[in-house]
Amino acid sequence: MNDDCLMQQDRNFLWHPFTQMHDYAHRDLLLVDRAQGIRLYDRQGREYFDTISSWWCIVHGHSHPTMQHYVREQLARLDQVLLAGISHEPAIRLAAKLVELTPPGLSKVFYSDNGSTACEVAVKMSLQYWQQSGQPQRRELVALERGYHGDTIGTMSLGGVPEFHQAFAHLMFPSHRLPPPNCYRCPAGQLPPLKIAGGAGAGLATGEADSPAPPSAAGAPDRDEPFGVAGEVLRCDCQCLEPLAQLLAAEGERIAALILEPRILAAGGMIIYPATWLRRAAELTRSYGVHLIFDEVAVGFGRSGTMFALESAGVTPDFLCLSKGLTGGMLPMAVTMTSDEIYQAFYGEYGENRTFFHGHTFSGNPLAAAAALGSLAVFAQEQTMAGLPAKMAHLDRCLERFKELPWVGDLRRLGMIAALELVEDRATKRPYPASRRVGWPIFLAGLEQGLLLRPLGNIVYLWLPLSTTREEISTITEKMWQVLSNPANIAGA
Numbered sequence: 276m277n278d279d280c281l282m283q284q285d286r287n288f289l290w291h292p293f294t295q296m297h298d299y300a301h302r303d304l305l306l307v308d309r310a311q312g313i314r315l316y317d318r319q320g321r322e323y324f325d326t327i328s329s330w331w332c333i334v335h336g337h338s339h340p341t342m343q344h345y346v347r348e349q350l351a352r353l354d355q356v357l358l359a360g361i362s363h364e365p366a367i368r369l370a371a372k373l374v375e376l377t378p379p380g381l382s383k384v385f386y387s388d389n390g391s392t393a394c395e396v397a398v399k400m401s402l403q404y405w406q407q408s409g410q411p412q413r414r415e416l417v418a419l420e421r422g423y424h425g426d427t428i429g430t431m432s433l434g435g436v437p438e439f440h441q442a443f444a445h446l447m448f449p450s451h452r453l454p455p456p457n458c459y460r461c462p463a464g465q466l467p468p469l470k471i472a473g474g475a476g477a478g479l480a481t482g483e484a485d486s487p488a489p490p491s492a493a494g495a496p497d498r499d500e501p502f503g504v505a506g507e508v509l510r511c512d513c514q515c516l517e518p519l520a521q522l523l524a525a526e527g528e529r530i531a532a533l534i535l536e537p538r539i540l541a542a543g544g545m546i547i548y549p550a551t552w553l554r555r556a557a558e559l560t561r562s563y564g565v566h567l568i569f570d571e572v573a574v575g576f577g578r579s580g581t582m583f584a585l586e587s588a589g590v591t592p593d594f595l596c597l598s599k600g601l602t603g604g605m606l607p608m609a610v611t612m613t614s615d616e617i618y619q620a621f622y623g624e625y626g627e628n629r630t631f632f633h634g635h636t637f638s639g640n641p642l643a644a645a646a647a648l649g650s651l652a653v654f655a656q657e658q659t660m661a662g663l664p665a666k667m668a669h670l671d672r673c674l675e676r677f678k679e680l681p682w683v684g685d686l687r688r689l690g691m692i693a694a695l696e697l698v699e700d701r702a703t704k705r706p707y708p709a710s711r712r713v714g715w716p717i718f719l720a721g722l723e724q725g726l727l728l729r730p731l732g733n734i735v736y737l738w739l740p741l742s743t744t745r746e747e748i749s750t751i752t753e754k755m756w757q758v759l760s761n762p763a764n765i766a767g768a
Contacts, residue, residue: 278306278318298715305722310337313740313747315727323727324751327738331541331573332604335653336742342605345649349641358386358639365644372651373610376582378591381612385631386639390572390598391425393609394534397594398429399633400613401532401566404620407629413531417451417522417565421543422535424570433534436543438709451530453518455540456548459685459696460704461511504550504588513552519559527563532593534568537584538689541573545694545736547687554588567592572609576600577654577741580663580690593617603650608643659741667691669745670737673752682765691743694736697765706733713765720764724754735759 276284282303290296291304308318313336315323325333335342349365356363370384385400387393398416405413418424422434431440432447440447523530537553540546560567569592574584578600581587585595594617598609623629637643653659667690674693677683684698699707707713714730721728728735737751758764 278303281306305727312336312338313743321725323722323725324747324754325727325740326751326755327727327729327736328740329604330599331578331738332599332602333740334576334600334603334650334742335657335659336740337604339603339605339649339653339742341653341656342603342646342649345645345652346605346642349645353641355637355640355642357636359634363639363641363644365641365648366639369644369647369651370610372648373597373612376651377595377612378583378585380591380614381595382615383613383618385611385613386635387609387611388607388635388637388640388643389425389609390570390596391427391430392635393572393596393598393611394424394433394568394570395427395429396611396633397568397596397613398433398532398534400594400611400617400621400631401568403631404566404617405531407620410528412529413565415451415526415530417453417519417530417533419455419535419540419543420452421455421546422540422570423542424534424536424572434543439542451522451526453522454515455543455546456513456515456552457544457546458510458548459546459687461515504554507550509549509551513549513555516552516555516559519556523559523563523565527565530563530565532566532568533560534570536570537574537590538579538587539574539584539692542731544696544731545687545692545734547689547692547694550587553585554590557588557590557592566594568594568596570596572596572598574689574692576603576650577660577663578690578692578738580667582654582660584689601650602643602646603653605646605650606640606643607637608640608647663690663741666743666745666748670739670748670752673748676756677759680760683759691739691741692737694734695759697733697735716764717758720758720761721755724757726751726754726758728755728758 285304286299305323306318307315309316310325313325315325325337328334353363358366366386373384374382385396387396402414405411416433418434420434421436423436424430424433426439428443428446431443433450434452533556535556538548538550557567569585571583571585575597576582579587585592593614595612596609597612601610602608621629621631670691670693671688674686674688677695678686681701682697683695684701684704685696687694697707697713699705709732713733714735717730717735718728730736739748
C-alpha cells in the first residue's frame with residue numbers, strides 16, 4: 276500500500292492518543308517503517324533520532340538482538356496463559372530477578388500490563404491492607420499536584436495534570452493534593468524553616484508553620500547551601516515539605532498512602548527535585564505509619580543514573596510500581612512490588628475473604644516476561660549502568676550552551692533525562708501562555724532536523740535510551756541547538 280493511501284486510511288480510521296487530530300487534517304503524520312538502535316526510519320528511509328525513547332520505554336535501543344532472541348525462543352514454547360492459579364517459568368524467573376534487583380523488603384511481585392494499573396494495584400492493596408489490619412479508618416490518599424500516575428479514573432484522582440483530566444473531574448474521587456517540590460519555581464523564600472523534632476515515632480515530626488504562599492518568581496533566597504543526600508547541594512532546607520508535615524499532623528491516622536514519582540515529576544512538567552526531599556518525605560510518612568507508593572513506571576531501569584531512582588535517597592517504599600522500561604520497550608508489562616508484611620494481610624483460608632480480587636488477562640504474559648528477562652540480560656552483558664556516568668557527563672557538557680538562549684529559563688537534568696523550560700520573560704520566569712503552543716513549531720522543526728522531539732507545553736526535553744553513545748549525544752544536541760537557537764521556531768520570540 277502506498278503512503279498516500281495509508282495516510283488517508285489513518286485519517287479515516289485511527290484516533291491517536293494525546294493528539295489533536297485536526298492538526299493532521301492536511302498534514303501527514305510521521306509514518307515510521309522500521310527502527311534500529313536509537314533511530315526511527317520512515318517509508319522513504321529518512322532517519323530520526325528517538326530522543327524520547329518512544330514515550331520513555333526504549334532502554335537498549337530498538338530491535339536489540341538479545342531481547343529478540345529471548346522473545347523468539349519463548350514464542351516457540353508458550354505465547355499466553357492466564358496467571359490465576361497457573362504459573363510459568365518466565366514469570367517466576369522474572370519475579371525472582373526483580374526481587375534481587377530492588378531493595379531488601381520488596382519481596383512480592385504482582386503482574387499487570389501497564390503503568391496506570393500498576394499504580395492502581397498499589398492503591399487498592401494499601402486500602403485493602405488497612406481494612407484487613409484493624410485500621411479501616413485509613414482511607415485517604417495523598418498525591419502531588421502535577422504528579423502523573425496514569426489515565427484511569429483512579430490514577431487521575433491522584434494528582435494528575437489538570438489540562439489532561441479536567442473533563443473527568445466529576446468522576447474522580449477526592450484526594451489530598453500537595454504542592455510539588457519545584458526548585459525552579461521554589462516557594463522556599465515564603466516559608467519558615469521546616470521544624471524537625473525527635474520522638475518515639477522516629478523520623479521527622481512537624482511544628483507549626485504558616486500556610487505556603489504561591490511560588491515566588493524570584494526563586495530561593497541567597498543563603499549558605501546545606502548539603503543533602505550524598506553531598507547533594509541544596510538551595511534551601513526543603514521547606515516545601517511543610518504542607519505534608521501539616522497534613523500528617525492533622526490527619527495522619529486517617530491516611531492510607533502517599534503516592535509520588537521519585538526524583539522527577541515526568542508528565543507534569545519534567546520537574547526534577549532533590550533526593551533529600553524524597554528521603555525527608557519518606558521519613559515523615561514513616562513517622563505516621565502511612566504507606567509510601569513509589570511510581571517508577573517512567574524513571575525505573577537506569578533512567579535516573581541508578582537502576583532505580585529511589586536508590587539516590589536510600590529509601591525503600593511499601594510499594595514500587597514499574598512498567599515502560601521493564602521490558603526494554605519491546606512489549607507491554609507492569610509490576611507492583613511490595614513487602615511480605617503487606618502480602619500476609621491477604622493470606623488466609625479462602626472463607627476469610629482476604630483474597631486480592633484483581634487481575635488482568637495478560638498479567639505476567641510469557642512473551643512480555645521473556646522480553647523483560649532479555650532486557651535484564653542486556654544490562655548484565657553490556658554493563659549498561661557502568662557506562663552511564665561518562666555519558667551523563669558528556670550530556671551535561673553538550674547542554675551547557677543552551678543556558679545562553681534568552682528563552683531558556685531553566686535547564687535541569689537527571690541521569691539521561693534533560694529538560695529545558697522555555698519562558699517568555701527570563702527575569703520573572705513568566706511562562707509562555709498555553710495559547711501560544713510553543714511546542715508545536717519545535718516539534719515540526721525537530722522533524723526537519725531528524726529529531727523526534729515531543730515538548731510538554733513549554734518544556735522541551737530529552738529522554739534518551741541508555742544505549743545512546745557519546746557521539747550520538749553530540750549529534751542530537753547539535754541538532755537540538757539548530758532548532759532551539761532559531762528565533763523562528765520559538766513562539767513569540
